[in-house]
Amino acid sequence: MSSIGTLWATPNQPKGKRIRAVAAFAGLTLDSPASYEHFVDNQKPEFLAKFPLGKIPAFESKDGFKLFEATAIAEYVAALAPNSTLLGANPQDKALINQWISVADSEILFPISIVSRLVRGSLVPYSKPMHTTFNDAAIRGLKTVEAHLATHTYLVTERITLADITLASVILQGVGNNIDAALRAQLPNTIRHFETIINHPLLKEVWGPVDYVEKALQYTPPAKEKKEPKPAPPPAPKAEKKPAKKDDDDDDDDLVPKDEPKAKNPLDFLPKSTFNLEDWKRAYSNKDTRGAGGAIEWFYQNFDKAGFSAWRVDFKYNSELTQVFMSANQITGFFNRLEASRKYLFGSMGVLGTANNSIISGTLILRGQEAQPVVDVAPDWESYEYKKLDLENADDKAYFEAALAWDLEIDGKKWADGKNFK
Ligand SMILES: N[C@@H](CCC(=O)N[C@@H](CS)C(=O)NCC(=O)O)C(=O)O
Numbered sequence: 001m002s003s004i005g006t007l008w009a010t011p012n013q014p015k016g017k018r019i020r021a022v023a024a025f026a027g028l029t030l031d032s033p034a035s036y037e038h039f040v041d042n043q044k045p046e047f048l049a050k051f052p053l054g055k056i057p058a059f060e061s062k063d064g065f066k067l068f069e070a071t072a073i074a075e076y077v078a079a080l081a082p083n084s085t086l087l088g089a090n091p092q093d094k095a096l097i098n099q100w101i102s103v104a105d106s107e108i109l110f111p112i113s114i115v116s117r118l119v120r121g122s123l124v125p126y127s128k129p130m131h132t133t134f135n136d137a138a139i140r141g142l143k144t145v146e147a148h149l150a151t152h153t154y155l156v157t158e159r160i161t162l163a164d165i166t167l168a169s170v171i172l173q174g175v176g177n178n179i180d181a182a183l184r185a186q187l188p189n190t191i192r193h194f195e196t197i198i199n200h201p202l203l204k205e206v207w208g209p210v211d212y213v214e215k216a217l218q219y220t221p222p223a224k225e226k227k228e229p230k231p232a233p234p235p236a237p238k239a240e241k242k243p244a245k246k247d248d249d250d251d252d253d254d255l256v257p258k259d260e261p262k263a264k265n266p267l268d269f270l271p272k273s274t275f276n277l278e279d280w281k282r283a284y285s286n287k288d289t290r291g292a293g294g295a296i297e298w299f300y301q302n303f304d305k306a307g308f309s310a311w312r313v314d315f316k317y318n319s320e321l322t323q324v325f326m327s328a329n330q331i332t333g334f335f336n337r338l339e340a341s342r343k344y345l346f347g348s349m350g351v352l353g354t355a356n357n358s359i360i361s362g363t364l365i366l367r368g369q370e371a372q373p374v375v376d377v378a379p380d381w382e383s384y385e386y387k388k389l390d391l392e393n394a395d396d397k398a399y400f401e402a403a404l405a406w407d408l409e410i411d412g413k414k415w416a417d418g419k420n421f422k
Contacts, residue, residue, distance in 0.1 A: 026081030107141030273307025
């Protein structure tokens with residue numbers, strides 16, 4: 001089958017996947033541009049001349065017909081399908097398909113995108129009322145779909161339509177972000193529908209592997225935003241009623257140290273170590289990393305592998321990363337959330353690659369032989385994979401040193417930006 005035209009979209013963009021799924025279902029072929037660098041090529045005059053919004057997905061047919069906006073492109077591709085059932089056979093079905101597409105895009109995708117940007121810190125300032133409002137809006141949209149799918153196999157008609165593919169592309173984005181296990185349990189029909197569409201033999205390859213988050217990420221303010229610890233007031237008798245509070249005060253309470261003396265961290269009960277993490281942090285800051293007399297040499301001379309361990313850390317959702325500076329901010333956020341473990345942890349992590357083709361990887365040196373007790377102070381610790389490094393193994397050693405020296409390269413992706421936790 002010859003191609004119907006070119007689709008500009010990044011490989012992991014859910015809206016791009018939506019259009020590719022429609023084409024695959026309809027038996028149509030789409031080309032990709034010879035090269036496309038997001039946030040670079042879409043800002044070039046030649047791209048803007050064709051697609052003035054400057055966004056992807058964007059489409060150009062073989063004979064020069066140009067189109068942008070995912071919904072319009074998906075509908076156009078569906079309409080080109082010979083004998084397609086994707087768009088409905090009568091005015092009512094066509095309208096219902098549009099209704100559910102609109103629910104998926106405006107009532108689910110839009111609010112979940114806002115929530116996920118708020119909690120990730122890319123939509124600032126964070127606002128709890130906004131978080132709640134948009135979360136509730138998404139749940140309202142999801143529950144509407146859920147109720148409908150309780151009595152329908154597909155959204156409209158007895159066949160897969162564009163509405164089903166659109167909804168699946170939206171749920172795909174949701175289950176990787178904030179449609180977490182608890183919410184999924186309330187949406188059995190939506191998830192059943194999603195899995196039917198995702199696993200359809202014509203579509204499976206287009207979607208790729210699905211990430212299901214266990215727990216929706218919650219916003220954690222960076223350490224510097226937190227309030228200065230107040231001197232502990234004399235403990236008030238429990239029965240004494242606190243003055244009435246504004247609703248959102250509840251959140252602030254979590255940030256203020258509690259009156260009772262802090263329980264000692266179990267890491268403090270580990271056998272004493274000869275490796276002084278503070279000295280290492282100083283050596284790393286003050287010396288060249290590599291070479292004679294450098295920080296790495298200092299490390300090997302002083303490291304105590306019984307008391308500390310070195311780890312490789314990899315972000316699990318690299319396909320979601322876009323611009324390098326945003327990924328670097330994400331590392332900063334993760335490090336801020338690790339604040340409570342500063343005594344037990346050193347980190348050197350970076351963004352490797354280029355915009356829309358990057359990964360986050362790096363190394364941690366931490367107290368003890370398990371990573372979890374040190375990193376689980378960060379609510380998003382499970383967004384990363386931890387593998388203990390054997391510093392006697394040549395590959396692990398090379399990885400470790402390169403992550404410290406910020407010259408790590410993985411699968412041709414070069415170190416672009418780095419952050420340290422010291
Ligand atoms: N309304 C557009 C939104 C597409 C969109 O937001 N695309 C993003 C990538 S996911 C983009 O191209 N952003 C480039 C920019 O903002 O400069 C659609 O539905 O197609």
